[in-house]
Amino acid sequence: MNEYEQLESNLIVLPNDFGAIVNDFNVTKIINTEASAALKDLLHRYKILIFKKQALSDEELIRFSTYFGELFTTGKHNPALGSDKKTSPIVYIGNNTEKYKQAYLGHQEVFRHSDHQWLEKPSSVSMLYAIEIDEGAPDTLWTDMVAAYQLLPKQMKERIADIDIITFNPFFRPFGEVRSKYIDILKTVPPGNTFPHPLVRSHSTTGDKILYLHEAYEMEFKDLNFQTGSLLHHHLVSHINSINCEYSHSWEKDDLVVWDNQSTSHYRTSFDGEISRVLKRISIAGSKPIR
Numbered sequence: 600m601n602e603y604e605q606l607e608s609n610l611i612v613l614p615n616d617f618g619a620i621v622n623d624f625n626v627t628k629i630i631n632t633e634a635s636a637a638l639k640d641l642l643h644r645y646k647i648l649i650f651k652k653q654a655l656s657d658e659e660l661i662r663f664s665t666y667f668g669e670l671f672t673t674g675k676h677n678p679a680l681g682s683d684k685k686t687s688p689i690v691y692i693g694n695n696t697e698k699y700k701q702a703y704l705g706h707q708e709v710f711r712h713s714d715h716q717w718l719e720k721p722s723s724v725s726m727l728y729a730i731e732i733d734e735g736a737p738d739t740l741w742t743d744m745v746a747a748y749q750l751l752p753k754q755m756k757e758r759i760a761d762i763d764i765i766t767f768n769p770f771f772r773p774f775g776e777v778r779s780k781y782i783d784i785l786k787t788v789p790p791g792n793t794f795p796h797p798l799v800r801s802h803s804t805t806g807d808k809i810l811y812l813h814e815a816y817e818m819e820f821k822d823l824n825f826q827t828g829s830l831l832h833h834h835l836v837s838h839i840n841s842i843n844c845e846y847s848h849s850w851e852k853d854d855l856v857v858w859d860n861q862s863t864s865h866y867r868t869s870f871d872g873e874i875s876r877v878l879k880r881i882s883i884a885g886s887k888p889i890r
């Protein structure tokens with residue numbers, strides 16, 4: 600059995616081939632190039648890989664993440680979560696700031712997004728490792744944005760084929776302020792550099808077409824007037840909400856979930872701040888999205 604067959608024989612594939620649980624895989628073991636390629640292949644095929652019951656030091660988590668590519672970094676001119684005080688590639692996503700002083704995002708709702716869409720080169724892959732999950736901590740909900748594209752009517756695919764989406768960097772706004780908003784650029788120009796990306800992008804490895812849409816940040820469609828653009832955004836969001844292309848992950852401590860950050864977006868609801876929910880995130884560098 601080669602590395603790929605071995606990994607595949609231990610998989611539980613989730614409905615609609617969206618997500619797979621990889622059983623009997625200890626992510627702390629050092630793997631060879633073929634196994635690393637097999638892991639990436641599985642990720643591209645199923646878009647989300649779930650590894651249960653992993654006991655990982657930071658070093659082990661970082662080493663495992665590098666099997667998927669180089670670590671994501673960004674500079675102060677184009678900031679991202681945690682880039683202000685970056686000493687480690689691990690960013691704490693959590694609300695228990697008494698215990699985890701460096702944790703971000705609190706317990707507010709985090710609208711559907713993929714990581715770093717406002718940057719020139721958004722992450723290709725991200726992963727979360729659950730370290731403290733109280734009962735009642737909410738799921739993370741992933742959406743298959745390849746399916747979201749495929750399920751669009753033909754006329755809509757033609758209509759949006761050449762549109763670019765501009766996402767304004769949220770880290771030039773006061774931290775914690777929710778800025779999920781279609782912008783009227785004639786009235787407000789949010790601060791920071793912008794990098795327009797194709798609204799329909801192609802996956803850098805699989806070539807799959809992806810609906811590259813989010814609801815989390817200030818954004819606009821380039822060269823469309825406010826009324827046309829905001830209506831189109833609303834229409835596309837309604838489409839995504841109307842189709843069944845999601846996976847909801849109910850967290851347990853020591854879960855490690857890796858996702859293809861090109862072909863998926865993710866969401867979590869707000870929750871009671873007394874419930875502790877803390878995860879470590881690592882993100883992997885990506886390339887400039889192409890049409």
Ligand SMILES: [Fe+2]
Pocket residue numbers: 712713714865
């Ligand atoms: Fe995220």
